Amino acid sequence: MSFLNRFFPLFFLMLIIFPMPVKAQEGVVLQGVVMDFATNQSIPGANVYWETDPSSGVTTDLEGVFLLPIKELPSKLVISFVGFEQVQRQIQERDLSKPIRIFLRVEEMDLQEVTVSSTRPDENVKSLDLGKSVVPIETIKNIPALFGEVDLLRSLQLLPGVQTAGEGTTGLFVRGGSADQNLLQIDGAPVYNPSHFFGFFSVFNPDALNSVDFYKGNIPANYGGRVSSLIDISLKEGNYDKLHGEGGIGTISSRLTVDGPLLSENSSFVLSARRTYADVFLRLSSDPNINSNDLYFYDLSGKMTFKLGEKDKLSFSSYYGSDFLGLSGQFGFGWSNWVNSATWNRNISDRAFFDLNVYHSRYNYKVGFDDPDSGFEWGNTIGETGIKSEWTNLLSDKTILKWGSMLQFYHFASIDLDPSPNSAIQPIATNPRNGMQFNPFLTVSQELTENLSLEAGLRWSLYQQHGLGVDYRYENDIPNPTNEITDSIAFNRFERIKAYQGLEPRLAFRYLLRDDFSIKIAANRGFQYLQVASNSSAGLPIDRWILAGTYIPPVRGDQFSIGFFKNLKENVWEFSLEGYYKDMKNVIDLRQGATVLFTDNVETEILSGDGYAYGVEFLVKKNVGKTTGWLSYAYSRTWRRIEGISFDNWYNPRFDRPHDLNLVLNHQFNKRWSANLTFVYTTGQAVTFPAGSYVVDSQRLPLFTGERNADRFPDYHRMDASVTWKNADQGKKWRGSWNFSIYNLYGRKNPFSYQFGEIFNDNINFSPAPNDPITSRRPGTVMTYLFTFLPSITYNFNF
Secondary structure (H helix, E strand, O other), X not given: OHHHHHHHHHHXXXXXXXXXXXXXXXXXXXXXEEEEOOOOOEOOOOEEEEOOEEEEEEEOOOOOEEEEEOOXXXXXXXXXXXXXXXXXXXXXXXXXXXXXXXXXXXXXXXXXXXOOOOOOOOHHHHOOOXXXXXXXXXXXXXXXXXXXXXXXXXXXXXXOOEEOOOXXXXXXXXXXXXXXXXXEEEOOEEOOOOEEHXXXXXXOOHXXXXXXXXXXXXXXXXXXXXXXXXXXXXXXXXXXXXOEEEEEEOOOEEEEEEEEEOOOOOEEEEEEEEEEOHHHHHHOOOOHHHHOOEEEEEEEEEEEEEEOOOOEEXXXXXXXXXXXXXXXOOEEEEEEEEEEEEEEEEEEEXXXXXXXXXXXEEEXXXXXXXXXXXXXXXXXXXXXXXXXXXXXXXXXXXXXXXXXXXXXXXXXXXXXXEEOOOOOOOOEEOOOEEEEEEEEEEEEEEEOOOOEEEEEEEXXXXXXXXXXXXXXXXXXXXXOOOOOEEXXXXXXXXXXXXXXXXXXXXXXXXXXXXXXXXXXXXXXXXXXXXXXXXXXXXXXXXXXXXXXXXOOOOEEEEEEEEEEEEEEOOOOEEEEEEEEEXXXXXXXXXXXXXXXXXXXXXXXXXXXXXEEEEEEEEEEEEOOOOEEEEEEEEEEEXXXXXOOOHHHOOEOOOOOOOEEEEEEEEEEOOOOEEEEEEEEEEOOOEEOOOOEEEEEOOEEEEEOOOXXXXXXXXXXXXXXXXXXXXXXXXXXXXXXXXXXXXXXXXXXXXXXXXXXXXXXXXXXXXXXXXXXXXXXXXXXXXXXXXXXXXXXXXXXXXX
16 A cells, blocks of 8 residues: 555546557447537437337437448438427438438427426436436526525425525535535536525536536546535536527526637637626625725636547636625625647447546635725635546447546645734745645446346545645644644655555446336445535635645545436426435534634644435436426435534534425416426425523523534525516527516515524614614514515526
């Protein structure tokens, strides 16, 4: 093991770049791509088969590509997809010289039918996917939105097994896992803070997205790093033939996306931008206390794609998003994400494919206070760089082999507090934290019989924390605020501080009881080498990310799940019932009264222990027709037991919400008018309320017993609605639509927080007005809510 700890970075980097070759099995196949005639975008999940043998057909992958074994030529090829006209094409031997392109046109209907799935109609039954959702971008755009701002993460909250942090927030808690246990990535690059406006909006502009794959159960072995879920987002490619654009003007922001050919018919670009203008309206105020404030966010994204021939494609993508809050030039708080990635796709042969992805992700924040006596600047930067190589080999019509490796470098910079020149505040600087992780992986998918399929995978995670940095030693080797530091050891750059490793097996079975009815079973193990230490479950821009090290071991998560999947009426209706059990080791929580933002000894403020979660999820979904949508219900529980918290007993984290009901409906009246409705009901979040109060220096303070999260907020429920009118004239180059949306239709006052204290003169601000005599004082509680009946209007367009 000492050899690996010392030499594995160089050794495994060589494996990534110079892998051992795997010879693909030779066979005669037809290769092609299926595309949308109107947008020139690829169509994943389209059905491709020979007219004489429909049962041996295939479906296109996420790039719209298909490989279909050939039995005899000439033969008639059939291509179909829900919502598009079926295409039949006679294939001759001359068509085998290069991949073919097939374009599908949108099917003309008296009333436009809407589909809420971008995969093949029976994918949910026939595939090995368990706990996976593919969320079409059009579905996301149709869901009623807060302030009219369509949001990806808020749409995912409407799926079973996904909980929220509270009113209006975009934080996700998936099957009993915390928010930091979700991996969100854009074109293979992770995003550390996926929110704008303190969590009210996500950083993803739907106009710039191509697809969203959400895994909460059977995560394939070629992904890892988090133990709860994967949200795999890809930016769309530009149109190779003509310039196209779309955008919108909303209540608080506007957006624009433009795409088209770049240098030739073999290259394309996409540029997307979005910005709020709350600060513009603030400038219009005559009050200097208002017009001197700043409040905005913006994001920019772009992608360039180059087809380097029939076998190679190269793409570069970038995202930058920034938030800023400034108060009267005295206080400023800002944060930003910058994510870059490059991807090379190569078709080695008809049955072998190679993908190489290189990325860098950086997140930083800065807080400033301009005051001569107590001014300061405080900031931090988090960075991750990685390279991933993946090979796919079609060994036969029934066997697929995927293998590769991934190398990641983490750099968590020091947290610095720099006082103003004359400030009385003392400077603070922590030591940086660095880590390296290598993950080789292998996955085999095998169709054992006509009814039984298997997917087996293995991922090996090797991790080490390394210098440049300092590691501390404590009395009795226990990091505790009361124990003295006995030693501090400085490590040189890339010198090993602590190493961990573990095997992550993945196993899934699918058995077809009938063509439209299947049962699936899956088991997964994962390791996570970074966590967030925070007093808030909502996810704040200043949350403290922590790498595994000497005193903080990695999280280990084991999940077992089973599901039943049934389709009716030729896949118009989908039914699913899934159950899961999740076991977690080494999850962290904070000591009572812990302070983690500025300390260099963060391990003394953290306790770790065990956790488990279980649940049952039901989903019924209608995919096609004038009325589409889904109804979901989940019963779930999650528990933690950590020595030193809640008297060492099992307790619920704040995101434990046993009952969760979601209804999403879309109705297309005609080509111009449509309506959307969502309804949400959940159990109130777990919280700690005071058991009483006591008086110190004439001030009444709340008294807590030490039992964590034993109380609950009232149950949460809300209904949102929207109506959309669009110009349905297909001949016009400019088409627009108006969306009228209402958030919280019946004005429910859902609690955001409770404040406990002493109320004077019945003033809910807990204090009497200036110069007012105190006529009454009593213990009291004040509930704060954010939104009731909230209308908005958005104009959307495309050209």
